[in-house]
Amino acid sequence: MRALCWEGVGKLKVRDVPEPTVRADGDIIVKVRASSVCGSDLHLINGFLPAMREGDILGHEFMGEVVETGPGVRRLAVGDRVVVGSVVACGGCWYCRTEQYSLCDNSNPQPVFTEKLWGHSPAGIIGYSHAAGGYSGSHAEYVRVPFGDIGAFKVPDGVPDDSVVFASDALPTGWMAADFCGLTGGEVVAVWGAGGVGQMAARAAQLLGAERVIMVDRLPQRLAAAANRLGVETINYAETDVLEALREMTAGRGPDACIEAVGMEAHDVGPAYAYDRVKQATRSQLDRPTSVRQAIMAARKGGTVSIVGVYAGFVDKFPLGAAMNKALVLRMGQMHAQRYIPMLLDRLATGEIDPGYLATHPMSLEQGARGYEIFEKKQDGCLRTVLHPA
Amino acid sequence: MMGSNGGRWALLGAATVTAVGVGRAVARRRRRHQPDEQDGWYVVRRGVTVDRPIEAVIGFWTDRERLDRALAEWATLEQIDDEHWRCVAPDTSGAGTEWRAELTVTGPGRLSWRVTDGPEQQGTVALVPAPQGRGTEIRAELRYRSGPVRRALGLAGGHEPDLRLRDTLRRVKSLIECGQVIDTRHDPSGRSRAQERVTDKMRERLSTGGRA
Ligand SMILES: NC(=O)c1ccc[n+]([C@@H]2O[C@H](COP(=O)([O-])OP(=O)(O)OC[C@H]3O[C@@H](n4cnc5c(N)ncnc54)[C@H](O)[C@@H]3O)[C@@H](O)[C@H]2O)c1
Ligand SMILES: [Zn+2]
Numbered sequence: 001m002r003a004l005c006w007e008g009v010g011k012l013k014v015r016d017v018p019e020p021t022v023r024a025d026g027d028i029i030v031k032v033r034a035s036s037v038c039g040s041d042l043h044l045i046n047g048f049l050p051a052m053r054e055g056d057i058l059g060h061e062f063m064g065e066v067v068e069t070g071p072g073v074r075r076l077a078v079g080d081r082v083v084v085g086s087v088v089a090c091g092g093c094w095y096c097r098t099e100q101y102s103l104c105d106n107s108n109p110q111p112v113f114t115e116k117l118w119g120h121s122p123a124g125i126i127g128y129s130h131a132a133g134g135y136s137g138s139h140a141e142y143v144r145v146p147f148g149d150i151g152a153f154k155v156p157d158g159v160p161d162d163s164v165v166f167a168s169d170a171l172p173t174g175w176m177a178a179d180f181c182g183l184t185g186g187e188v189v190a191v192w193g194a195g196g197v198g199q200m201a202a203r204a205a206q207l208l209g210a211e212r213v214i215m216v217d218r219l220p221q222r223l224a225a226a227a228n229r230l231g232v233e234t235i236n237y238a239e240t241d242v243l244e245a246l247r248e249m250t251a252g253r254g255p256d257a258c259i260e261a262v263g264m265e266a267h268d269v270g271p272a273y274a275y276d277r278v279k280q281a282t283r284s285q286l287d288r289p290t291s292v293r294q295a296i297m298a299a300r301k302g303g304t305v306s307i308v309g310v311y312a313g314f315v316d317k318f319p320l321g322a323a324m325n326k327a328l329v330l331r332m333g334q335m336h337a338q339r340y341i342p343m344l345l346d347r348l349a350t351g352e353i354d355p356g357y358l359a360t361h362p363m364s365l366e367q368g369a370r371g372y373e374i375f376e377k378k379q380d381g382c383l384r385t386v387l388h389p390a
Numbered sequence: 391m392m393g394s395n396g397g398r399w400a401l402l403g404a405a406t407v408t409a410v411g412v413g414r415a416v417a418r419r420r421r422r423h424q425p426d427e428q429d430g431w432y433v434v435r436r437g438v439t440v441d442r443p444i445e446a447v448i449g450f451w452t453d454r455e456r457l458d459r460a461l462a463e464w465a466t467l468e469q470i471d472d473e474h475w476r477c478v479a480p481d482t483s484g485a486g487t488e489w490r491a492e493l494t495v496t497g498p499g500r501l502s503w504r505v506t507d508g509p510e511q512q513g514t515v516a517l518v519p520a521p522q523g524r525g526t527e528i529r530a531e532l533r534y535r536s537g538p539v540r541r542a543l544g545l546a547g548g549h550e551p552d553l554r555l556r557d558t559l560r561r562v563k564s565l566i567e568c569g570q571v572i573d574t575r576h577d578p579s580g581r582s583r584a585q586e587r588v589t590d591k592m593r594e595r596l597s598t599g600g601r602a
């Protein structure tokens with residue numbers, strides 16, 4: 001079959017690779033119909049999340065059709081149209097039982113790297129390097145999904161492929177980010193990063209009761225998409241002092257909750273950014289935490305900072321003093337896909353959430369490398385490139 | 391003059407103190423990473439928490455089929471009588487050789503084992519209820535003959551008994567909790583056969599030992 005492989009930092013290539021086979025009772029094989037790029041892939045492609053190997057197949061946000069099931073699969077059958085959560089969860093450990101799926105104890109067969117780096121190993125993730133289990137990704141004609149009954153969900157008829165594909169990752173991540181904010185109604189929520197994840201976080205915050213959502217980014221087309229599709233307010237950080245603006249928009253209080261959906265390759269203006277870039281380029285710091293710093297400084301006293309942008313290592317100039325003295329609540333994590341997907345599919349079916357507009361650049365698998373380039377450089381108003389291997 | 395000389399002395403002093411301090415810290419770290427020693431035995435204690443009540447964990451040990459599956463890749467088990475079992479495993483450090491161990495059930499949720507033919511090794515396993523309804527702690531204690539050099543080589547080569555113990559505990563936990571030990575080796579990739587071999591080595595390093 002054809003698959004989009006990582007060939008070294010910044011290099012992608014479509015290759016002929018063997019097809020996956022059922023290896024365990026709970027496995028299913030999915031014929032991929034839509035497989036999206038994600039901001040996390042950029043961290044992987046650019047070598048900021050370590051442990052990629054030449055030849056690894058990328059892709060972790062996808063949907064398709066079940067073409068084979070292992071003998072232990074109960075809930076799914078050949079022919080089902082399914083969306084698959086990026087996070088692999090066994091369904092049987094304490095973390096899975098308490099719906100903290102991205103912390104699953106048993107789904108990363110190569111846990112030693114992250115145990116050394118972080119003290120414990122979180123769940124495996126499909127197509128997400130050898131640190132996350134070494135699973136083959138979904139930018140391919142077929143993909144093996146372990147624990148199919150736990151990780152794959154039947155998709156309601158009438159929701160198009162290029163919309164439901166985001167129920168795999170961007171949407172549950174955005175939802176979790178808003179869920180972390182503990183909204184009770186009427187709050188002001190600021191969201192850093194107007195990519196797929198940030199846009200979904202903004203929508204989720206609205207549905208969970210936020211009265212105002214303010215998005216921060218520098219890309220006018222993304223901010224415009226958010227304003228038009230979701231009716232949020234926007235701040236362009238390249239033109240405006242974000243902290244000033246947020247203080248003013250909230251009459252001095254600051255946002256009740258700040259969602260960070262940017263991640264370790266955050267961009268910024270000013271000298272601190274140059275400093276972070278140098279440190280990151282020399283790998284003496286893996287992460288550039290500019291937006292996290294800003295979110296902490298902006299949050300109101302006693303507010304919440306919810307981080308879903310991905311970080312890997314240590315950060316520097318972290319305003320712990322501000323977080324401590326303002327008594328902030330910090331929440332963060334990889335998303336618990338399986339906890340949210342069924343509820344989100346219901347909301348997609350009713351049209352309450354419509355993530356289809358994120359799929360600005362549908363392409364064939366063969367165009368994968370170009371698709372990532374457009375996505376990375378945010379050319380042509382790209383929110384997400386969605387590959388179609390079939 | 392005095393001032394700058396004094397300054398230099400102070401600096402040298404500080405450097406020495408720091409160096410000694412670092413040396414001490416490193417030594418302390420090393421010690422922490424070395425297993426205890428008792429009467430010439432190395433003793434390591436490892437534990438894993440399984441999200442199932444004790445009865446279910448004992449059930450696993452007495453379920454022949456599942457146990458065989460757990461041991462599949464590295465040992466066979468043969469029952470001698472109610473309390474005694476014999477375990478035969480290939481010696482991971484030497485090619486083709488085998489070692490045998492005898493297992494004895496010493497009480498409810500307790501057993502001990504001793505290698506009868508092979509590298510000197512013995513140990514115990516105890517099942518303890520975990521707090522907060524978190525299931526069962528499988529606590530294992532392993533005693534083996536080794537030395538710092540042999541241990542270092544074993545850790546580097548991936549065949550140190552301590553690493554094996556941790557692998558085993560992780561396998562057992564996974565089998566009890568979700569019925570399988572997940573494996574991603576040889577899933578599709580764009581690698582050549584030579585690249586795949588190198589990757590396999592790396593995968594092995596990333597899956598050997600760990601916390602357990
Ligand atoms: N926690 C999870 O489970 C999970 C899941 C999916 C993605 N992610 C992470 O979420 C993050 C966003 O993903 P995405 O797909 O939306 O990525 P993306 O690259 O499409 O979007 C990131 C956006 O952040 C903006 N940005 C950069 N620096 C900024 C700054 N200083 N302030 C405000 N905005 C800034 C960029 O202009 C861009 O629009 C990534 O780090 C990704 O790894 C996490
Ligand atoms: Zn993702």
Ligand SMILES: [Zn+2]
Pocket residue numbers: 089090091092093094095096097103104105106107
């Ligand atoms: Zn689990």
